[in-house]
Amino acid sequence: MKRGLSMNDLKSKKHETFEFTGALHEAFGNPETTGVWLVWGNSGGGKTSFMLQLCMELAKHGRVVYNSLEEGTRKTLKDSIEKLGLEAPKSRFIFVREDQEEFEKRLSKNRAPKIAVIDSFQYMGMSFEQYAAFRDRHSNKLLIFTSHADGKKPYGRPAKKVLYDADLKIWVEGYKAYSNGRYIGENGGEFTIWQEGHEQYYGRNHEQNLLDNED
Structure with missing residues (x-):
C-alpha cells in the first residue's frame, strides 16, 4: 500500500500550468496542463469561435490536435478561422476527423500532441465508462x-457526468x-468571444423579453 500524502507533501507538490x-x-487563470476540460453551449452561441481562440x-x-467530428473541414470552420484572423504554425495546431479507434492510435504515438480536442462528445459516441477509460489511458x-447543451446543462446523461468530472x-x-x-x-471567470456578437445577442434577448412582457 502506498504512503498517503501529508499536507506539507501536497503544498510542496509541483504542478505544471499554462x-x-x-x-x-483574466478569465481562467493558469490551469494545469493535464486533465479534462468541458466546453458546452447551444448552437450559434460562439462555441466554435471560442474553441479556436482557446x-x-x-x-x-504545446501541439494541439483538434478532432472536428461535427464540422470536419467544412467551409463553416474555414469561415470562423478567417473571421477571427487566426494563424498558427502548421506543426502546432492540426485538424483531423477520426473515430475513437483512429484517434486513440494518434494519441498513443511517441510524439503525439499533448493537447487533444474532441468536438464533440456526442459525435464521439462515448458512454461515461468509455470516457473514463479514455481519460485514464491519456492522463498525461x-x-x-465540447458538448451540445440541453438548456444550460450538457446534453445527455454521460455528458452531464463528465461535467462533474x-x-x-x-x-x-x-x-x-x-x-x-x-x-x-x-x-470572475468571463471571456468575451466576440464583442459585437455578444451585444447583438443580448440586444435581441432584451427586445424579446420586452415583447413577452407586453403579451
Missing part, C-alpha cells in the same frame, strides 16, 4: 471535450464563455 496571457488569463493560445504552449494529456467547466452563451468551477481568473 501561463495564459491577456483576456484568457486552441490558438494553447498552441503557444489535456483532453478538451472535468477540471475546467466552460459554459458558452451569447458569444461569452463562463468558467463554472475550479479555475476562475481575476475577472
